[in-house]
Amino acid sequence: MSRDKGTLFDYVIVGAGTAGCVLASRLSEDPAIRVCLIEAGPKDRHPFIHVPALVAAALATPSISWGYWTAPQRNLNGRKVPVPRGRVLGGSSSINGMVYIRGNPKDYDDWAAAGNQGWSYREVLPYFVRSENNEAFDGSPYHGKGGPMNVISIKRPNALNTAFLRAMQSLQYRHNDDFNGPDTEGYGLRQGTIRGGRRESGVTAFLEPAINRPNLSVLTRALVHRVVIENRRATGVEIQLGGETRRIGARREVIVSGGSIGSPQILMLSGVGDGVALQAFGIPVNHHLPGVGANYHDHVASSVQMVTSNSTSYGISLKALPRGAWNIFEYLLLRQGPLASNVFESHAFVKSTNSLDRPDTQIVFQPARRNQSTFPLPLGHGYNISVVLLYPRSRGRIALSSPDPRAAPIIDPNILSAPEDFEPLVGGLRLARRILATPAFARYGGTEFLPGANVESDDALKDYLRATTATVFHPAGSCRMGVGDAAVVTPALKVRGVDGLRVADASVFPRLMGGNTNAPVVMVAEKAADMILGRTPLPPLP
Numbered sequence: 001m002s003r004d005k006g007t008l009f010d011y012v013i014v015g016a017g018t019a020g021c022v023l024a025s026r027l028s029e030d031p032a033i034r035v036c037l038i039e040a041g042p043k044d045r046h047p048f049i050h051v052p053a054l055v056a057a058a059l060a061t062p063s064i065s066w067g068y069w070t071a072p073q074r075n076l077n078g079r080k081v082p083v084p085r086g087r088v089l090g091g092s093s094s095i096n097g098m099v100y101i102r103g104n105p106k107d108y109d110d111w112a113a114a115g116n117q118g119w120s121y122r123e124v125l126p127y128f129v130r131s132e133n134n135e136a137f138d139g140s141p142y143h144g145k146g147g148p149m150n151v152i153s154i155k156r157p158n159a160l161n162t163a164f165l166r167a168m169q170s171l172q173y174r175h176n177d178d179f180n181g182p183d184t185e186g187y188g189l190r191q192g193t194i195r196g197g198r199r200e201s202g203v204t205a206f207l208e209p210a211i212n213r214p215n216l217s218v219l220t221r222a223l224v225h226r227v228v229i230e231n232r233r234a235t236g237v238e239i240q241l242g243g244e245t246r247r248i249g250a251r252r253e254v255i256v257s258g259g260s261i262g263s264p265q266i267l268m269l270s271g272v273g274d275g276v277a278l279q280a281f282g283i284p285v286n287h288h289l290p291g292v293g294a295n296y297h298d299h300v301a302s303s304v305q306m307v308t309s310n311s312t313s314y315g316i317s318l319k320a321l322p323r324g325a326w327n328i329f330e331y332l333l334l335r336q337g338p339l340a341s342n343v344f345e346s347h348a349f350v351k352s353t354n355s356l357d358r359p360d361t362q363i364v365f366q367p368a369r370r371n372q373s374t375f376p377l378p379l380g381h382g383y384n385i386s387v388v389l390l391y392p393r394s395r396g397r398i399a400l401s402s403p404d405p406r407a408a409p410i411i412d413p414n415i416l417s418a419p420e421d422f423e424p425l426v427g428g429l430r431l432a433r434r435i436l437a438t439p440a441f442a443r444y445g446g447t448e449f450l451p452g453a454n455v456e457s458d459d460a461l462k463d464y465l466r467a468t469t470a471t472v473f474h475p476a477g478s479c480r481m482g483v484g485d486a487a488v489v490t491p492a493l494k495v496r497g498v499d500g501l502r503v504a505d506a507s508v509f510p511r512l513m514g515g516n517t518n519a520p521v522v523m524v525a526e527k528a529a530d531m532i533l534g535r536t537p538l539p540p541l542p
């Protein structure tokens with residue numbers, strides 16, 4: 001692209017991911033305000049992006065992903081773990097799993113209790129609601145109608161989901177028909193950000209409706225090298241576009257929305273970070289802020305995997321060929337059927353110990369076999385349950401590997417470094433086995449492929465966790481919001497010590513929520529837009 005309408009703007013937004021698209025749309029609603037949105041990746045034209053069931057293919061496509069890996073993880077036998085991030089218009093919302101979950105209400109009350117005024121559940125709920133057009137819920141105070149982002153209940157989930165739901169019922173768990181209501185606990189079908197059988201990304205929901213505004217410029221394939229800071233004030237950004245280095249000026253503010261890996265990297269390249277570490281790379285220090293890059297954490301998971309010759313699951317096989325051919329035809333003709341679904345259709349939020357005040361594990365059912373190769377679509381048949389640790393205690397860091405903005409930073413989530421992180425995962429694997437052993441699954445004839453029947457003791461399961469745990473792509477916290485010295489941004493999302501500079505994306509979460517992260521990032525950006533424009537916050541709900 002470039003819809004470049006000059007080089008001096010009121011607001012410059014770095015990164016057109018989930019948050020950047022929301023901000024560009026909201027800030028440019030006023031035609032008198034000039035906004036520039038800058039994205040390192042290309043336009044979102046790749047066909048894998050738009051077909052929901054091709055999510056695994058989309059996230060593995062190198063031309064639209066940064067292709068990041070973690071540093072070798074000490075507690076995972078030295079393994080490196082993939083960390084896909086969208087490098088494309090829409091950012092990670094263009095390659096994500098489209099699951100629509102906001103987290104537990106108590107998570108936001110915890111943010112507020114830690115000093116982040118304005119971020120309690122009652123205060124953030126109106127922003128979730130404003131962003132949403134929920135096709136399924138009418139008249140609920142927890143849901144929006146007419147907002148930009150379309151949310152649906154999956155119309156024809158795979159039949160194996162019924163087995164999962166029956167299994168949970170037989171084990172006396174509670175059914176939940178709205179995981180985004182006041183109580184997240186229980187099992188049920190999940191909702192997804194899908195519109196008319198196609199992915200609903202930050203672009204389709206927020207950016208496309210705004211793209212023709214004369215006051216909005218969108219630059220793609222433009223890598224931001226650094227924020228220009230003069231006399232402790234952000235005055236613009238330096239970018240590389242088509243082999244040329246250029247400056248884009250910001251009269252009012254620069255908003256960094258590069259995501260949990262990109263945002264701390266950009267701040268550090270701009271001389272905002274740990275002074276000693278920056279000097280070691282020869283980067284002039286604009287503001288010593290050691291919290292930049294720290295507090296990095298992610299949801300992690302491991303799974304119990306079943307294989308079967310029964311062909312009910314999603315998957316490619318000779319038996320399933322006629323059905324697959326019909327599904328392709330059905331999708332092309334009607335935008336319906338399995339290809340219009342995001343595959344991850346049911347789950348449960350479960351407390352690993354009854355005494356907890358909220359669920360700490362997410363039990364995700366997948367009606368598809370896990371490939372042991374890098375092939376992006378399921379080969380053969382099976383089903384599995386992933387156990388996601390919602391509140392990891394382990395903390396790591398994003399650090400520069402080089403002063404070159406083109407070099408990947410060091411990504412170290414330090415997975416399973418906190419010993420407390422093992423127990424909920426071990427308990428979750430045991431629960432997954434119980435679920436899969438209920439009569440509800442008997443007719444599918446699955447046999448456990450991993451961990452395997454011989455992996456039974458706590459020690460053996462811990463070894464299995466070290467060998468298999470990976471992230472579920474929800475990195476957060478590396479530019480944390482807060483009031484203490486460790487905070488990078490204030491509760492107004494202003495970078496401490498530098499004027500005219502904010503961060504708004506998943507990196508500002510002080511702590512991950514008990515759920516998926518895209519909707520919370522949308523909420524953060526919606527609220528950030530109001531704060532930037534000096535608008536009165538929406539009245540608390542309900």
Ligand SMILES: Cc1cc2nc3c(=O)[nH]c(=O)nc-3n(C[C@H](O)[C@H](O)[C@H](O)COP(=O)(O)OP(=O)(O)OC[C@H]3O[C@@H](n4cnc5c(N)ncnc54)[C@H](O)[C@@H]3O)c2cc1C
Nearest residue numbers: 015017018019040091092097098099224259262506516518
């Ligand atoms: C594979 C995958 C599956 C997921 N599944 C789900 C799910 O099902 N449900 C859910 O709720 N969440 C899911 N998530 C998480 C969710 O998508 C993210 O939390 C969310 O998109 C993060 O938004 P963000 O704005 O913080 O960052 P991003 O969306 O990653 O945006 C950052 C943008 O900044 C750009 N950028 C970075 N550095 C620069 C630079 N120097 N110059 C210019 N541009 C730059 C990037 O290219 C990118 O476009 C998933 C994520 C992934 C990767």
